[in-house]
Amino acid sequence: ASALAVHLSDEAATLGLGEQLGLALTGGMTLYLQGDLGAGKTTLTRGILRGRGFLGRVKSPTYTLVEPYVISNINFYHFDLYRFNDPSEWADAGFRDYFNSTSVCLVEWPEQASGMLPAADLTLQLSPEGLGRNLVLTAFSEPGRQCIAHLNT
Numbered sequence: 001a002s003a004l005a006v007h008l009s010d011e012a013a014t015l016g017l018g019e020q021l022g023l024a025l026t027g028g029m030t031l032y033l034q035g036d037l038g039a040g041k042t043t044l045t046r047g048i049l050r051g052r053g054f055l056g057r058v059k060s061p062t063y064t065l066v067e068p069y070v071i072s073n074i075n076f077y078h079f080d081l082y083r084f085n086d087p088s089e090w091a092d093a094g095f096r097d098y099f100n101s102t103s104v105c106l107v108e109w110p111e112q113a114s115g116m117l118p119a120a121d122l123t124l125q126l127s128p129e130g131l132g133r134n135l136v137l138t139a140f141s142e143p144g145r146q147c148i149a150h151l152n153t
């Protein structure tokens with residue numbers, strides 16, 4: 001795995017890094033967004049979708065578990081699995097089909113569905129540091145490495 005650590009001093013920095021990352025994502029990728037409540041996972045997702053040109057509202061799908069965004073023919077699925085606790089729901093909801101070569105899946109709280117989720121191409125780990133956040137990006141595939149290489153930090 002190859003990794004990169006960056007400090008994000010404010011919300012704008014999180015959005016900006018997300019926008020850069022959004023531009024580098026390709027179909028078929030799965031990203032895990034990790035960190036405690038309030039770490040900035042949804043903010044980073046908002047930046048990623050903005051980077052792809054989506055200017056609408058991005059709210060965390062805490063109760064619906066997933067929110068789809070169709071942006072220039074790519075399906076982006078934003079999962080928030082914080083409240084996911086029934087493994088049978090995974091199959092019933094057809095979540096497995098969301099992970100395919102023409103979609104990009106962004107998953108908050110992936111540890112809640114370990115064993116069901118496909119492996120991550122890239123993990124994004126956020127933690128508080130001073131008034132800002134630290135972000136560690138770790139790539140587990142060639143597309144993931146390409147994304148990290150594309151970033152200007």
Ligand code: ADP
Nearest residue numbers: 008010011014037038039040041042043132133
């Ligand atoms: P999560 O989805 O991990 O629970 P959110 O994305 O909802 O977290 O963010 C929680 C708060 O953190 C928001 O108020 C957001 O503005 C703030 N935030 C995001 N990135 C940063 C940063 N780099 N520095 C300081 N605050 C940030």
Ligand code: MG
Nearest residue numbers: 041042060108
């Ligand atoms: Mg969130």
